[in-house]
Amino acid sequence: MDWLKRFFARRKRQESHTALWIYVRCRRCGEPLRVRADRRYDLASEWRDAGETGPAYTMHKDIVGERCFQRISVDLAFDHRLQIIEQRIVGGDVLSEAEYTASLASPSPRLRPPGAQEKADETR
Numbered sequence: 001m002d003w004l005k006r007f008f009a010r011r012k013r014q015e016s017h018t019a020l021w022i023y024v025r026c027r028r029c030g031e032p033l034r035v036r037a038d039r040r041y042d043l044a045s046e047w048r049d050a051g052e053t054g055p056a057y058t059m060h061k062d063i064v065g066e067r068c069f070q071r072i073s074v075d076l077a078f079d080h081r082l083q084i085i086e087q088r089i090v091g092g093d094v095l096s097e098a099e100y101t102a103s104l105a106s107p108s109p110r111l112r113p114p115g116a117q118e119k120a121d122e123t124r
Contacts (some may be wrong), residue, residue, distance in 0.1 A: 009041050020082075023095035024063060025103070028070040032103040034094060035074075038083060056080040063092070 007043040020037040037043075055077035072092035079085050087094060095103070101110040 012092065021097070022061065022063075022074060022076075023097055023100040024071060024072055024089060024092040025095050026065050026068060026070050026092050028091070029065070029068040031065040031067045032100050033063055033065050033072070033092075034100060035061060037061060043078065043082075055085060057082065 003048045016038075017038045019040050020042070022030070024035070025032050039060060042061070043059050046055055046058055048054055048056075057078040059074075059076045059078070061074045061076075061107060063074060064070070065072075070091050073088075073090040074092075075088040076084055077086035
């Protein structure tokens, strides 16, 4: 039966070197979101003529959280080293990885499930 436990055991997934993580917060409900983009498939090459300036790659993502159905549109522009040089977000705010993990550790009152605050007040 030991083989059965190993078969169904959850294995930790290895981080891919092609993963690009995007951290945003919904403006409507305050939910922090982490979205994975793949550098091989999600980036679009921007072909330029000689002497023309601009980003080497662009990416567009529409993100919807679990708590509300507000759409967050993310447009990113990258240089040839895949560093973000420009970002536009509609419906949300950019978070750093540290801000994202901090917001998961201490959720704001807006992120509590409905009725959670009333139950907390009743127990006092």
